[in-house]
Amino acid sequence: MPARSDTSAASSAPGSTPAPDAPGVSPRESQRAAAAGRRPRGPDPHPDPWRDADGQTNVDEMARSLEARGRTPAHMRLRRRFLRFVPIGPGERVLEVGCGTGVVVRDLAALVGRRGQVVGVDASRRLLERARVLCRERARSARITLRVADGASLPFAASRFDAALAVTVILHVADPLRVAREMARVTRPGGRVGLQDQDFGVIAVTHPDRALTERLMRGVAERVYAEPHSGRRLPGLLRAAGLVDVRLLTDVYQDTTLEPWTKTFLERRAERAVGFGIVDVATAERWLEGFGEVVAADAFVLTLNYYGAVGVKPR
Template sequence: MTSSAFETTRPDSVTYLDRLAASDLGRSYKQRMLDELEVCAGHVVLDLGCGPGTDLEALAEAVTPAGSVIGVDHDRKMVDAARARTAGQTVVDVRHADIHDLPVPDHTADRARTDRVLQHVADPLVALGEMRRVLRPGGRLVMGEPDWETLAVDHPDSDLTHAYTRHVAERVVRNAAIGRQLARLATETGFTVPQVIPVTPVFRDVRVADRVLGLERTTRRAVEAGYFSEQAAQAWLTHLSRGPFLAAVTFYIVVAEA
């Protein structure tokens, strides 16, 4: 079930996040999120689910030495990596904590961001409530999340496509439709939502798509979960590897104000 077009070994989490951030797609949407955050010198900014610290340096530059940046992540490995990377940044403080229970006093932050975090959390509403609590009145939250139920992969056999996308939405991602839900959930938590920005990357190169989507690895999991037979999975991957290839998924950037 393998082809030279696909990665067969899952990259570790830090490598995957760094690789995505360095891609054209990553640089583009992250810059848009930073622009929408409208960080000013002296601001206190929260990066919630900061991972290995990919975005902390840009935030530190934006707040200047007059401000501060607090990174929060529940994964100790990510926290250690982020602390190592920002060791020379005196304005950056990385904390090991749960997004559902932030170690930040009420009305502390001017800005907050989450990037592909809420798709994985146990309770997005509780997490959003915590963000609302720690933001000052008038503070701004910028969130970026995919809507995996919009995942489209071209294939001559639409049944195989449906099997693959159902597996991703039902088994791979905890909150697969969070992208479309964000504006409503933020409003229910007490935010106003002045802007929702859809970003739809289109992949024409199967190798580029695979580095983001893990096509072969995800197909293998779909077989184990009963969404594909071995024969159907081989037919699916063979066509994808030989092309022409096209896949797309919608990513939502949501701007919310406290």
């Protein structure tokens, strides 16, 4: 069946933005650390801290970052529209891979109700500890199970779930096809496998120095994420994993006022760029100052594409 495409835009509300990297350090701190012959002081020796959250010194701050993003109206719209697209219904058994602090788990629990079950897995014990606390109230009206597990080797029997989801996870995964195949394995015939991700190859932001902006944004994304362009590849990934009737949902995150979380996102991009040696401190600071000029002219725009793909396991 041809892919069905749907498109919408989620506008930013106060405090909403694309998911920033894990909290880091200032460009100047990063430069000093590099000059001293050591890695920039940051949350993790790995460029993508989400691949080893328990190895970070600031995992509690990372958890707060996930929750703060999850509460923003723009991301709530993106997430909930994807869940309607899957769709998820009352009484279903649903798996979420890479559940983090349980933001999506709580949404799923509201959809499946008392007769359903939501199972969330994550490789991070510390994020799951936080998830257990945050999901406690929702667990009074739905069955929620949280456990440590690797998405590439799920500890479940075949065909156990009605649906399996991974939301903003695949761009961090070293072997996306293996994870998709595991999700398909544990989904019943006729059930759905759904993936949603950003695509950092489709991010646009207004700035006086377009060339510098493109070099900095692209350079950081290519060094941080296992698959920075994962969004556009989700439909093909599902087909390669054996799913059929694959459908595509396209959404856009947008901010036209440089909200606080967008500002944080850009600041952390600058920090990363210095740490990776893409730019020096002075250039990073000049780049950040350029956004002030754009905002003063009432011309700021940041957009980031989100893609959701859903496939059906053959009967």
